Amino acid sequence: MEFSIVAQTLDILEKTSSKIQQAAALALLFKKTPSNVIDKVVYIIQGTLWPDWKGLPELGIAEKGVQKAISMALGVSEAEVERVYKSLGDYGLAVERLKLGKQNKSVGLVGFIKSAKGEVYKKLTVDEVYSQLVKIAMLQGEGSRDMKLRLLSSLLAVADPKEAKYIVRFIEGRLRLGVGEATIMDGLASAFGAPRDLIERAYNIYPDLGAIAKLLAEKGVVELKNIKPTPGIPLRPMLAERASDPTEILNKAGIPALAEFKYDGERAQIHKKGDRIWIFSRRLEEITNQYPDVVEMALKRIKAEEAIVEGEIIAIDPETGEFRPFQELMHRKRKKDIHEALKEYPVVVRLFDCLYVDGIDMTLKILPERREMLRKIIDESEEFKLAEGMIVNNTAELETFFLKAVEAGCEGLVVKSLGRDSVYQAGVRGWLWIKYKRDYKSEMTDTVDLVVVGAFHGRGKRAGTYGALLLAAYDPESDTFKTVCKVGTGFTDEELAELPKKLEPYRLPHKHHRVDSDIEADVWFEPAVVMEVTGAELTLSPLHTCCRGMVKQGVGISIRFPRFVRWRPDKSPKEITTTKEILEMYYRQLRKVSQTTTGVGEER
Numbered sequence: 001m002e003f004s005i006v007a008q009t010l011d012i013l014e015k016t017s018s019k020i021q022q023a024a025a026l027a028l029l030f031k032k033t034p035s036n037v038i039d040k041v042v043y044i045i046q047g048t049l050w051p052d053w054k055g056l057p058e059l060g061i062a063e064k065g066v067q068k069a070i071s072m073a074l075g076v077s078e079a080e081v082e083r084v085y086k087s088l089g090d091y092g093l094a095v096e097r098l099k100l101g102k103q104n105k106s107v108g109l110v111g112f113i114k115s116a117k118g119e120v121y122k123k124l125t126v127d128e129v130y131s132q133l134v135k136i137a138m139l140q141g142e143g144s145r146d147m148k149l150r151l152l153s154s155l156l157a158v159a160d161p162k163e164a165k166y167i168v169r170f171i172e173g174r175l176r177l178g179v180g181e182a183t184i185m186d187g188l189a190s191a192f193g194a195p196r197d198l199i200e201r202a203y204n205i206y207p208d209l210g211a212i213a214k215l216l217a218e219k220g221v222v223e224l225k226n227i228k229p230t231p232g233i234p235l236r237p238m239l240a241e242r243a244s245d246p247t248e249i250l251n252k253a254g255i256p257a258l259a260e261f262k263y264d265g266e267r268a269q270i271h272k273k274g275d276r277i278w279i280f281s282r283r284l285e286e287i288t289n290q291y292p293d294v295v296e297m298a299l300k301r302i303k304a305e306e307a308i309v310e311g312e313i314i315a316i317d318p319e320t321g322e323f324r325p326f327q328e329l330m331h332r333k334r335k336k337d338i339h340e341a342l343k344e345y346p347v348v349v350r351l352f353d354c355l356y357v358d359g360i361d362m363t364l365k366i367l368p369e370r371r372e373m374l375r376k377i378i379d380e381s382e383e384f385k386l387a388e389g390m391i392v393n394n395t396a397e398l399e400t401f402f403l404k405a406v407e408a409g410c411e412g413l414v415v416k417s418l419g420r421d422s423v424y425q426a427g428v429r430g431w432l433w434i435k436y437k438r439d440y441k442s443e444m445t446d447t448v449d450l451v452v453v454g455a456f457h458g459r460g461k462r463a464g465t466y467g468a469l470l471l472a473a474y475d476p477e478s479d480t481f482k483t484v485c486k487v488g489t490g491f492t493d494e495e496l497a498e499l500p501k502k503l504e505p506y507r508l509p510h511k512h513h514r515v516d517s518d519i520e521a522d523v524w525f526e527p528a529v530v531m532e533v534t535g536a537e538l539t540l541s542p543l544h545t546c547c548r549g550m551v552k553q554g555v556g557i558s559i560r561f562p563r564f565v566r567w568r569p570d571k572s573p574k575e576i577t578t579t580k581e582i583l584e585m586y587y588r589q590l591r592k593v594s595q596t597t598t599g600v601g602e603e604r
């Protein structure tokens with residue numbers, strides 16, 4: 001098929017902004033296109049050589065390179081190309097104008113062109129153009145730039161003016177057609193008489209419009225129905241709507257609903273086929289190489305021979321195993337040495353869905369079945385297990401679980417329908433999943449002084465010392481110490497090693513009578529040792545007793561991401577931060593979440 005036919009369609013597409021007309025033009029083109037090149041035609045219209053998720057190289061020619069290639073192709077100086085470019089503002093138009101000038105001396109620019117030979121253009125085929133572009137993209141490494149420019153210039157030399165215009169725009173990633181995936185799907189539906197929703201579903205589970213077009217052209221609609229999730233090919237993720245009113249959430253999700261921790265990490269689609277693992281990001285980019293540790297976990301923990309599961313990769317504190325905020329994952333990504341990064345920023349995986357298992361398309365199954373299958377195929381461990389979830393029947397349960405999630409370092413919950421229609425809707429944002437995030441948060445701007453009232457035994461690297469300490473604030477009214485948080489971060493190795501010795505003199509066989517705690521510590525202490533603590537936020541907590549019932553019935557205030565700053569031997573337990581002060585801090589710093597992100601918080 002001649003490339004000029006594609007160029008003509010690109011011209012039509014550029015000239016209209018009507019989606020209907022664009023789809024009609026595309027349908028005409030697709031009908032004319034032989035099935036063996038229809039995938040290439042679709043990619044060209046998308047302005048790409050292959051779906052992004054394939055992770056293949058980009059063309060890699062910058063603006064200056066385009067200018068040089070045009071100059072080489074047309075035998076005109078770079079200065080001349082630049083001059084025309086500056087007057088038209090687009091290299092695509094510039095190459096077209098220069099070419100027309102050569103063809104037709106009346107165009108006016110001819111006076112500026114050195115070699116006006118009156119070229120005879122070759123009839124380029126789609127295959128030739130596509131494969132030359134692929135060659136350009138594939139050239140990598142030293143000396144590749146010159147080779148790329150030579151290949152491009154040889155293509156431009158034989159292209160006609162319109163073809164050259166679109167080739168240049170393609171190279172620059174600026175086709176600017178205003179044609180999205182939806183319009184291409186409309187065009188395909190109309191060209192092949194295929195139901196539009198079928199094409200869309202196929203695309204959502206096999207996001208390669210070129211391949212889908214080819215399948216339609218070669219095998220027809222029937223085969224489209226048979227498309228199912230395939231290990232190695234990412235599915236477009238199902239997305240959640242957002243709501244902040246628990247009643248509305250349960251009305252939409254239905255009762256009972258599954259509430260799951262909403263982890264603050266990176267979404268990962270993990271594919272397994274035998275001993276091969278792929279990990280894809282939310283944007284369908286392959287990120288396997290960034291997570292060799294997750295690859296190892298997946299190989300060990302996914303029992304099915306073939307599977308596609310979805311989950312969140314979350315950074316954890318290497319010392320305590322507690323979740324760390326999303327930014328920590330970004331630090332990890334910035335590290336050059338991946339092995340160093342693995343040690344410094346370890347991760348865990350929490351799985352929340354299962355899209356395919358050993359030949360079965362799980363996307364068509366309802367959530368309870370998908371969850372059950374997930375449980376069946378995962379050999380759970382601390383680092384690779386199912387997301388924490390709870391079946392909720394009313395708003396009170398939902399709210400308590402929400403606070404628990406926030407306290408555990410999560411952003412909130414994702415509430416999921418368990419109903420008869422709760423299939424996995426790839427690529428769709430709907431009410432089957434509802435994110436329930438905090439509206440307000442209270443950033444901690446000051447440190448607090450708290451007393452140690454209990455401790456938890458350390459595991460792994462911390463065996464023999466304490467993994468975390470239970471801390472309390474003082475309530476002068478009742479003369480009791482009320483728990484605020486568990487802290488396990490911020491200690492030096494020496495401080496950690498010395499913890500048991502330091503606290504031993506205060507050790508008790510049971511909880512101290514003036515300590516008010518719902519949490520069962522492994523070891524109890526008399527409130528005596530004081531420390532200064534910092535944290536990310538003050539947050540409502542169903543677990544801690546500090547300020548319980550003061551902001552909200554049945555819940556207290558706790559510190560999110562607490563961190564040890566230093567010991568305060570100069571302070572007695574009764575001189576520490578009081579529960580009243582914590583309550584005041586909580587209200588003083590309370591900001592609407594969307595506003596805090598822009599830094600213009602408004603006090604409530």
Ligand SMILES: Nc1ncnc2c1ncn2[C@@H]1O[C@H](COP(=O)(O)OP(=O)(O)OP(=O)(O)O)[C@@H](O)[C@H]1O
Nearest residue numbers: 239240260261262263264266267312352387414435
């Ligand atoms: N249990 C869970 N179930 C589903 N998604 C979860 C879960 N825990 C964490 N997530 C993450 O929450 C994301 C959805 O909410 P969030 O608002 O963070 O993402 P976004 O990128 O801003 O929005 P969205 O992904 O909805 O476009 C999911 O894409 C997923 O990465």
